Amino acid sequence: MLLETSLCDVCEEECDVPNQIDFQCAWCLRTVHTDCKPKIAEVCDFGPYKKFVIPPNCVTLETKRAGVRFRKSHVITIHDPGWTPWTPLIVLGNRKSGNGDGSHVLSTFRRLLNPLQVVDLADKSPEEALHWVTLVPSRGQSLILAAGGDGTAAWILNTIHSMKMDPAPSVGIIPLGTGNDLSRVLGWGKLFNKDSCSAFQILDSLTRSQVAHLDRWSVQIKSIRQLRLTRAIKSKWMYNYLSIGVDAQVALDFHNTRESSLYICSSRAFNKFLYLTFGTQQAMERLCKDLEQRIELYLDGTRVNLPPIESVVVLNIPSWAAGVDLWKLGRDSEDGTSCSEDQKMDDAKIEVMALYSSFHIARLQVGLSEPLKLGQASQVKIKLLNKTPMQIDGEPWLQPPAMIILSHVDKANVLMLSTETE
Template structure:
């Protein structure tokens, strides 16, 4: 009789980032399952990857990506941010500091911001890669993860890239807005966090128009192509309406406590990363003595004169108006004007206010080793 041979499965090329099925014990937390106990596999250079996927992002693309991750990772390593409590799903990260975990966020700028905000509540903040499903995807471009995907990607190759990626610090900024309530009697303070850029004026106006229109369109019809069409439509409309004309007369700008005299502009942008407006690199033609970094606790400030100026920048025919660099900024709006503002892709109409931008801290991101695909433009 032949003796049975027992071979231990090492999961091959998946072993360095996937938990074996029997290594994860779960428990019920309300109606959801959460990780209760982990047994660390004896795998050299083991770095488990947790994928957080916005399944409603990019029309059907989010669902396609979610199913692809499920085919390659342990089910507890794949989180649908639309259905699961992200904080509860990641709680085990603080309980097992010896595990070198890495995160992937598959979604748009809003999804990335929400996950970064959630990680603020953890004592340990694992580094995060991006799988771009949104429209602009500027942070993804800067970190080397590309301008977008339609879901048709090699997940195994992508996971290997995440496993091998370098850790990159990213400045995070606090946006504090002081305004009066509708009766003008009480000061209302709103705080937001910025990782990419915050702006006032024409580009925020276009984003706000897109945002408002998208909410009225069924999600099943939403797509990156539709978002580009909306961007083009609202940008073209503003060429004629010029809703933010004379912005320089309606705001006072202070950089590092110094009043800045502004030229005739329709928009001003405070930039933390190298890309803006879906692939434009506004600072690449700036003075060489003003280098741009994403981890130097300094932001860049530039202005645009119209939506047509933005369109020229999109195709490389114009540069922005360079205002300068600073560690903090204050903008005071005047004349009771209501101005469009946006922070990392979230736009709103802002009544008269004081706007304060100060350094908040750092997040840990993952930068792809091969940066050949980062500079694809919006159109």
């Protein structure tokens, strides 16, 4: 099927009209009428987006038997096509993401790129998908588009780090699902809309994008036993934010509901309704009341005196809870400590804020209140004295007593769009 409003590349008249046979190239997607076909070149030039394409003649496959009746192909080498510039693009996503939008994104990009460059994470792990990048000749500066939420982007960034890829490919985001705080900060928007944004527009934006750096933070969680003995350290990575308290409790309640067998509706409107319901519930129950008595907070080794609060938020980017710029909204600490430095995502510092209640969060989201700035630091330690809900980049759980240490590791390469390309 031809793309909508396809025009003949020769005469520029409309194609795909009744009783007329037209041709379309599977690679450059140019269309021509039968009568115009002799006037175009015999060899495809891969079109205006060829800098993102790995042509089929540059891929060597190895086929192995997978069971009695099936064979499975693996890419073993990729050759340089000789184009300048050449920045091969890999699109990674889950077809189940975004109420079906993930499937639409993957199928659309399979038409524009080599289908092997588009990987469904429902079928393959990021390690398998990123095997492409390790095979690309060193001249090719690989780019990655993560079709999904912030969790998908973090998953891919973690995989790049664990695979020790050098040079590390830069990652852009096609935002699906809810939240999408990292996508907002990088200029990719709050939500992909297939009705108003085409794959061609995404590739045009990608052409104008710039490489930026995003601090990668190590989160070490050392559980504490009753007898003061410590267990093995559990390590995680953080790119967006970490929080302990009421907002993590709301995220945990939502997560548990979504994992339940009774969860049968996955629309964005219903998900927002659930968040509102759980937020209202916490405003009444206040399970995280007196959090200041259940934790100890240290910024660069100095203990911070906490007022009555229900949440502590550690920020790496200027977006939280679907677009709230907490640091910009916040006021200085009640002890007079100045927190006037601007927030940056690549300065090896993180910002620490305090929230008073679930109702306080609701007011923040409509700009009617301000959080409490606790400070900026290169290292943050939080000692949990009791079992407390916490989350890292949208992944919530109930954490037993532990010492939590956040330390800067390095920087990830990400793709940022300017305001004009957003």
